[in-house]
Amino acid sequence: MKTLLYGVGVLTFLLAAGYVSAGERPISDCGERIENDGYPMEEHTVTTDDSYILTMHRIPYSKKTGPTGDRPVVFLMHGMLSSSSDWVLMGPGKALAYILSDAGYDVWMGNARGNTYSKKHKYWPTYWQIFWNFSWHEIGIYDVPNMIDYILKYTKKSQLQYVGHSQGTTVYLVMMSERPEYNNKIKSAHLLGPAAYMGNMKSPLTRAFAPILGQPNAMVELCGSMEFMPSNQFKQDMGIATCQATSPYAEMCANEIFLIGGYDSEQLDRDLLEHIKATSPAGASVNQNLHFCQEHNSKKFRKFDYSVIRNPYEYGTMYPPNYKIKNALAPVMLYYGANDWMCDLKDVLQLRDELPNVHLDYLVEFPKWAHLDFIWGTEAKKYVYDKVLEMMIDYE
Template sequence: MASSILQALMWVVALSLCISSTECLTGDSIIDHSQSVDGGLCFNLIGPSGYTCLEHTAQTKDGFLLGLQRVSSGILNLGAQTGPPVLLLHGLFMAGDIWFMDSPNESLGFILADHGFDVWVGNIRGTKWSHAHESLSDGDKEFWDWSWEEMALYDLETMLSYINSKTGSKVFVVGHSQGTIMSLAAFTQPDIVRMVEAAALLSPISYLDHITSKLVLNLVHVYFDEALGLLGMHQLNLKSDILTNMIESVCDGHLDCSELLSPLTGENCCFNNSRVDVYLEYEPHPTSVKNLKHLFQMIRKGTFARYDYGSIKNLLQYGKLKPPTFDLSKIPESLPIWMAHGGNDALGDVIDVQHTLKELKSKPNVLFLEDYGHIDFLLSTRGYEDLYDNMINFFKSCEMSS
């Protein structure tokens, strides 16, 4: 009990210090390490592991410049790539680097490349690798005026269109957490889903009203998102020296970092504590306060809907008092879907996953891992045997049938 209180207190203190820090308000640490300065994700993380990696940029309809990386195994030539394209979509406070954080035989991005897939790494707006706009700077309020809704309807649509234009093929989509929210919302749109061959969803989320994360529930209860708005904040950047140093010092022999994560993500069975310094070198990435507010709306209201501006603004924006919902029954029954979720996942609760499954017309392939928490689906030391081999077999069966 005392341990769990300490863990929750550490997170709250870290968040409070970060919010009061100028660094969190300005995002200077992200600007100083922009893609144009340090050579990009390929140069820093993927290429040094011996994989062929090329940087691409795609522009959304609302002007954001998204970084995409195209990856193939070191034993293959990218120009001769024969496998189908796969797009990787990361979660909240993450970016495309999260798929390459561990060794090549443990990281999904490397594993897919080694199996001959044409791997494309997605980075949503506002993250380190997609931190630019055609006319706005990140100091502009308008730069941060978006939530996962825009990620789904603009960012994902742009990524899929770009990959489709380069490969001439439909795309396999892999999402984790927020990446699954984006995917499920986007797949209800006929013009987007037609570009998708199949989808694999890790910790799938469309409903959040049964989450058990102690930290998140506490922040929702005290209207943390509203407080950020009252402070005039538009971005939430936790990549501060204060937070990073605090976590590193606590994890350096004083506390099991997998336990430190438990109040947020649920107990993770297979998190690799020895890699914490590597993870913190890249994570976390910034997001918008509006995005956090949208997610908290989902928790409070129990809906999978567009952003709620309030009755009057909803009338102006949507022509109705309440925001429209994303109807999961509109996802084509013909779209093959594979899902993996865990019994210890405090963010992707089993009840909420069942709610999602009931609304889908199709019957997805479902893998349930009783001892997995939220982060295990990305950074498990047993990821290949528990998850990825099953996913790859699913993709290959879809490829054969198509």
């Protein structure tokens, strides 16, 4: 109750002091934002093999071209604590989803279990801990394959192009490791800020908590996981208020982003901060975060470590098995930055050397390029998206 009253007090002070505006609220819903930007939008629901109910957002065609008939399909998968909103947040001409739509693609955006748009299950409510008993392993073996199957069946296509950012790259590699038959459904995969090996990450937040949270963890699974950084209306309102460009706390909001992905003040539009806060964090499970912490500690790309007590039951071995990167046979394009605190150059190069079919090894030509610049960088089109589109066209 004290926290609530304090938050209301801060919000009231900021409004009264004139630091923030009580005017039009940034759009928090992805579908509403797409329609507000003048593009057609569809919502599609997918039920996974383990009964999670996911929402996808689709831009079937561009407002610039109209319904031009047969269009190649591209699937965009977000990172941890993100959602489909991140692919449209920067608006027409800048956001990747709109750029691909304008270029003639049928654009589909996925949402992983547990985020804002995928908080349903056929049997379990979200206040049951069992709902949250998953990491990004389950997103890779269930969510992504089931969404791809739905898209291909709906569009009557046999293949699509894949674009993932951060965890969206992790789950792609998990899918290919565990379900290699999906290689046949991918024309090409574009991995932005590829997150597999994490041993050299520089993110101070992760490095601070990984020694504790990244230990083999049987109890969290036995007792039940929970939601990590959930979002609600009050938190969104507080974030929007404190992160407006006119707010004295705007720079604090920017530093929060920099602490995660790396400092790159030149690529962050301060006017975008309140829109970011309207949609992020979008929620995830605690186990997703723990799994990444384990990756940092072990310096391996492997399955969730339950402990030597439970691992033999889960895997038949004392330690979790490594993912089979060699199974990722579809053409892969790697895009990474020199200033990425989550995906260090050494870790990306280790992944590159183990992947069997890398068709592009692209270090972004901007020295300060950081992890979140791939989705929110003001010059993402110039430094990354134009290259993605160029490579995608080559595989049509």
